[in-house]
Amino acid sequence: MITEELVDLSRLQFAVTALYHFLFVPLTIGLAVMLVVMELTYVITNRPVYKDMVRFWGKLFGINFALGVTTGITMEFQFGTNWAYYSHYVGDIFGAPLAIEGLMAFFLESTFIGLFFFGWDRLNKWQHFMVTVLMALGSNLSALWILIANGWMQNPVGSEFSFITMRMEMTDFWAVVFNPVAQAKFVHTVSAGYVTASLFVLGISSYYLLKGRDLEFARRSFRVAAGFGFASVLSVIVLGDESGYTVGEAQQTKMAAIEAMWETEPAPASFTVFAIPNEAEMRNDYALHIPYVMGLIGTRSLTKELPGIKEIKAKNHERILSGIHAVTALEALRKNRDDAAALALFEQHKADLGFGLLLKKYTVDVSQATPAMIQQAVDDTIPDVTPLFWSFRIMVALGFAFLALFSLALFYSIKGNFIEKKWLLRWALWFIPLPWVAAELGWVVAEYGRQPWTIYGVLPTHLSVSNLSVGNVYASLAGFVIFYTVLLVIEVYLMQKYARLGPASLGTGRYFGETRHGETAAVKPAHA
Amino acid sequence: MDYETLKLVWWLLVGALLVGFAIMDGHDMGVGTLLPFVAKTDLERRVLLNTVAPHWEGNQVWFVTAGGAIFAAWPLVYATAFSGFYWAMMAALWALFFRPVGFTYRSKVHNPTWRSAWDWGLFIGGAVPPVIFGVAFGNLLLGVPFSFNDYLMSTYTGSFWDLLNPFSLLVGVVSLAMITTQGANYLMMRTEGDIYRRVRNASALASVVTLAGFAAAGVWVATAIPGYLITSAIDANALPDPLAKTVVVQAGAWMANYERWPLTIAVPALAFAGLLASLLFSRMKQAGLAFWSSSVASAGIIGTAGVSLFPFIMPSSTDPRSSLTVYDAVSSHFTLGLMLAATVIFLPLIVVYTSWCYKVMWGKVTTEFVAANDKSVY
Numbered sequence: 001m002i003t004e005e006l007v008d009l010s011r012l013q014f015a016v017t018a019l020y021h022f023l024f025v026p027l028t029i030g031l032a033v034m035l036v037v038m039e040l041t042y043v044i045t046n047r048p049v050y051k052d053m054v055r056f057w058g059k060l061f062g063i064n065f066a067l068g069v070t071t072g073i074t075m076e077f078q079f080g081t082n083w084a085y086y087s088h089y090v091g092d093i094f095g096a097p098l099a100i101e102g103l104m105a106f107f108l109e110s111t112f113i114g115l116f117f118f119g120w121d122r123l124n125k126w127q128h129f130m131v132t133v134l135m136a137l138g139s140n141l142s143a144l145w146i147l148i149a150n151g152w153m154q155n156p157v158g159s160e161f162s163f164i165t166m167r168m169e170m171t172d173f174w175a176v177v178f179n180p181v182a183q184a185k186f187v188h189t190v191s192a193g194y195v196t197a198s199l200f201v202l203g204i205s206s207y208y209l210l211k212g213r214d215l216e217f218a219r220r221s222f223r224v225a226a227g228f229g230f231a232s233v234l235s236v237i238v239l240g241d242e243s244g245y246t247v248g249e250a251q252q253t254k255m256a257a258i259e260a261m262w263e264t265e266p267a268p269a270s271f272t273v274f275a276i277p278n279e280a281e282m283r284n285d286y287a288l289h290i291p292y293v294m295g296l297i298g299t300r301s302l303t304k305e306l307p308g309i310k311e312i313k314a315k316n317h318e319r320i321l322s323g324i325h326a327v328t329a330l331e332a333l334r335k336n337r338d339d340a341a342a343l344a345l346f347e348q349h350k351a352d353l354g355f356g357l358l359l360k361k362y363t364v365d366v367s368q369a370t371p372a373m374i375q376q377a378v379d380d381t382i383p384d385v386t387p388l389f390w391s392f393r394i395m396v397a398l399g400f401a402f403l404a405l406f407s408l409a410l411f412y413s414i415k416g417n418f419i420e421k422k423w424l425l426r427w428a429l430w431f432i433p434l435p436w437v438a439a440e441l442g443w444v445v446a447e448y449g450r451q452p453w454t455i456y457g458v459l460p461t462h463l464s465v466s467n468l469s470v471g472n473v474y475a476s477l478a479g480f481v482i483f484y485t486v487l488l489v490i491e492v493y494l495m496q497k498y499a500r501l502g503p504a505s506l507g508t509g510r511y512f513g514e515t516r517h518g519e520t521a522a523v524k525p526a527h528a
Numbered sequence: 529m530d531y532e533t534l535k536l537v538w539w540l541l542v543g544a545l546l547v548g549f550a551i552m553d554g555h556d557m558g559v560g561t562l563l564p565f566v567a568k569t570d571l572e573r574r575v576l577l578n579t580v581a582p583h584w585e586g587n588q589v590w591f592v593t594a595g596g597a598i599f600a601a602w603p604l605v606y607a608t609a610f611s612g613f614y615w616a617m618m619a620a621l622w623a624l625f626f627r628p629v630g631f632t633y634r635s636k637v638h639n640p641t642w643r644s645a646w647d648w649g650l651f652i653g654g655a656v657p658p659v660i661f662g663v664a665f666g667n668l669l670l671g672v673p674f675s676f677n678d679y680l681m682s683t684y685t686g687s688f689w690d691l692l693n694p695f696s697l698l699v700g701v702v703s704l705a706m707i708t709t710q711g712a713n714y715l716m717m718r719t720e721g722d723i724y725r726r727v728r729n730a731s732a733l734a735s736v737v738t739l740a741g742f743a744a745a746g747v748w749v750a751t752a753i754p755g756y757l758i759t760s761a762i763d764a765n766a767l768p769d770p771l772a773k774t775v776v777v778q779a780g781a782w783m784a785n786y787e788r789w790p791l792t793i794a795v796p797a798l799a800f801a802g803l804l805a806s807l808l809f810s811r812m813k814q815a816g817l818a819f820w821s822s823s824v825a826s827a828g829i830i831g832t833a834g835v836s837l838f839p840f841i842m843p844s845s846t847d848p849r850s851s852l853t854v855y856d857a858v859s860s861h862f863t864l865g866l867m868l869a870a871t872v873i874f875l876p877l878i879v880v881y882t883s884w885c886y887k888v889m890w891g892k893v894t895t896e897f898v899a900a901n902d903k904s905v906y
Contacts, residue, residue, distance in 0.1 A: 063636075066629050066632035067629065069585070070624075070625050070628045072592075073592065077617055079606075079610075080599070080607055080610025080611060081611055085681050091603025091604075092600075092859045092863045095596065095863075098596045098600065099597045099600040099601075099867060102589060102592050106589050106593070111583075111585070114581065115888060117582070122888050162767065162860075164769055165768055165769060165860070166679060173862075335678070467684070483622060497636075506903060506904075507902070
């Protein structure tokens with residue numbers, strides 16, 4: 001029996017495990033690429049300090065990667081364990097990018113990560129560099145395929161429903177791959193990962209500089225992070241996720257909710273900097289607007305109109321009424337495939353099937369839905385405005401704060417006197433956790449903003465869950481929380497232990513806190 | 529390629545991925561299972577860990593990819609099995625948690641309690657998943673209590689404890705022993721001295737247990753476990769709809785394929801031959817040949833389950849017509865074709881670069897090596 005409690009718990013478990021997984025993903029994606037940059041510098045310049053940089057930041061990369069893998073398997077399992085109907089209904093499309101991710105990307109990344117760590121003495125430096133490149137390529141391709149799958153949930157292209165198999169089926173693979181929502185998400189998410197990794201390296205390097213230790217190592221790391229981070233943060237902001245927001249209704253609904261835009265505004269719409277959204281009366285209290293900006297962000301044009309919430313709801317009302325016919329006809333066809341009248345009715349309304357299914361939350365027999373139920377279903381089609389409104393604004397504000405930090409870090413890197421700018425180093429150090437906050441909020445906007453659907457317009461969330469008892473999901477959720485809390489404590493302990501230890505953890509004898517011993521004396525820096 | 533052929537090819541491919549998993553991730557799990565028993569000191573345990581250190585991560589992707597392929601090629605199986613076997617899946621998942629963190633974190637702290645705790649974690653991560661997957665296979669042969677409604681929404685009516693019946697536990701033991709044999713044979717290739725002597729004995733013991741358990745399970749299936757039979761006409765090219773067929777439970781039905789296609793006897797024969805060869809070669813100190821023999825045995829054992837069940841993948845004990853088969857639990861013609869293309873392109877590449885990585889890292893791992901590279905190895 002599918003109850004609202006079961007649906008909420010399943011969502012909570014997925015949200016908790018996905019947000020937790022994403023604590024590790026951005027650093028993996030970004031650090032892998034930074035390691036490539038550092039190692040390229042090493043193979044070109046031959047300076048051992050760059051090799052040490054690859055190895056030391058690689059160590060921290062490894063500590064992070066372990067939990068990324070651990071928590072990633074959870075995500076794959078969970079589609080089957082807790083979202084069984086989802087898996088059946090869209091597996092034909094959604095499963096493919098996940099499987100290709102395994103074959104094309106995850107295998108590559110995971111196979112070469114072993115050689116990255118353990119192959120130093122068995123490969124020449126160019127070979128090792130290629131290994132690092134392939135590892136970074138794997139982790140970024142992995143993000144691509146996962147976001148293609150996720151993008152399809154937001155904007156389900158290249159597929160159609162079959163009443164015989166009772167599911168969505170793929171009709172155009174390239175449409176799924178080149179889904180504009182997926183592509184925009186990929187660029188945005190991967191760039192956000194680069195920013196996360198840059199700030200991580202920048203902040204920890206600043207810590208060494210503030211302590212006055214490992215100066216050469218920290219200075220070079222700081223410079224790489226400042227340059228890479230500046231480019232990445234520009235990419236995050238300019239190629240933001242919202243560039244995909246003109247496409248597909250899910251994104252328009254999300255945009256309206258993010259903006260608390262109740263009425264359709266004449267183009268170009270203004271951007272609401274601050275407001276207290278009043279959801280009951282569908283208006284904003286105390287709103288502060290900047291003219292034109294929203295229209296520009298959302299449509300990249302001055303003339304295209306963005307629909308407001310009230311207009312979207314009116315349209316969804318029509319679609320739900322049409323969807324009722326689709327559901328009734330589908331149920332007749334499931335009993336008798338040759339029912340010609342039902343088939344004709346179904347063909348006429350099948351585009352609105354998903355909207356009809358929204359009523360399943362309130363009644364088994366959709367044809368008997370009351371006007372009150374229909375109104376509830378219409379109201380459901382707009383996600384809660386307040387959490388989206390604020391999540392989005394905090395994320396954007398953080399993005400601009402990162403831009404400021406990286407601009408200054410790059411400026412003083414070029415000038416060469418950043419070591420004296422203690423305020424900048426402190427700023428970088430204290431900012432280390434914030435890219436994670438921005439990334440998590442980004443996911444809240446993207447996925448909470450997709451509600452009440454798992455696949456926008458196709459499959460409502462409340463139909464997607466596995467038919468489990470509530471007790472089972474409570475227990476597994478508790479298990480995840482306990483496991484994940486313990487693992488996080490251990491990870492953070494090791495991460496700060498090794499970050500504090502610094503490059504001395506490599507045992508080369510060249511770094512702060514180490515005593516020189518015979519073994520390392522032979523390996524003198526070539527250009528010290 | 530027509531739909532029927534693709535459906536059969538995907539049955540073979542899922543089988544191949546599971547065999548790949550058993551051979552590759554299997555030997556890592558075998559190392560984890562053996563860890564507390566064949567390695568006494570911290571240094572010895574680190575030797576074991578470092579034989580798989582550069583490879584286990586890549587090998588684990590066989591598991592992830594097999595899961596992804598089942599999702600893409602057999603979505604109904606993925607949905608029904610994972611949600612039905614909810615607690616078994618959670619237990620396997622939570623056991624797998626111990627591996628990445630265990631491998632990576634264990635030697636990063638010099639504290640005997642910390643290290644020994646992770647060693648047991650690695651043991652759990654190595655031993656528990658094979659047992660669970662074996663138990664799951666056992667239950668497939670017995671039939672699983674689920675049914676579909678008109679929307680093809682599955683309802684599972686069993687409990688976790690029902691899965692732990694004597695037959696399925698026996699299959700779980702076979703699975704664990706098979707993986708342990710694989711791990712021991714791998715370790716014979718990569719270790720020397722005391723560890724080598726211990727794993728050589730472990731290999732013999734594990735292959736004998738696998739052999740005996742596999743034979744016992746075979747007799748059990750042949751004599752006491754009724755199989756399933758499709759009684760309606762099969763249109764292998766039809767659009768998949770599990771509810772369109774009729775199925776009966778019939779004694780001896782799991783042996784029917786061996787009578788119908790006598791050549792399929794080769795599959796269980798391969799399992800027996802592989803295990804005997806593994807035993808023989810490990811006694812002859814031919815570690816490489818022993819490893820390939822136990823790999824063949826893994827293929828034979830998994831293949832035997834597949835051939836016996838064919839065309840079933842997941843028979844339903846409560847509503848036999850809801851049973852999932854290679855013909856009606858599959859993705860669309862288009863997706864099966866697409867996924868075949870992806871597999872044909874990438875699987876050979878994976879085999880090539882994985883082999884290269886083993887080639888680069890090949891050789892005996894010794895206690896001296898670990899001690900000398902204290903800060904850079906596991």
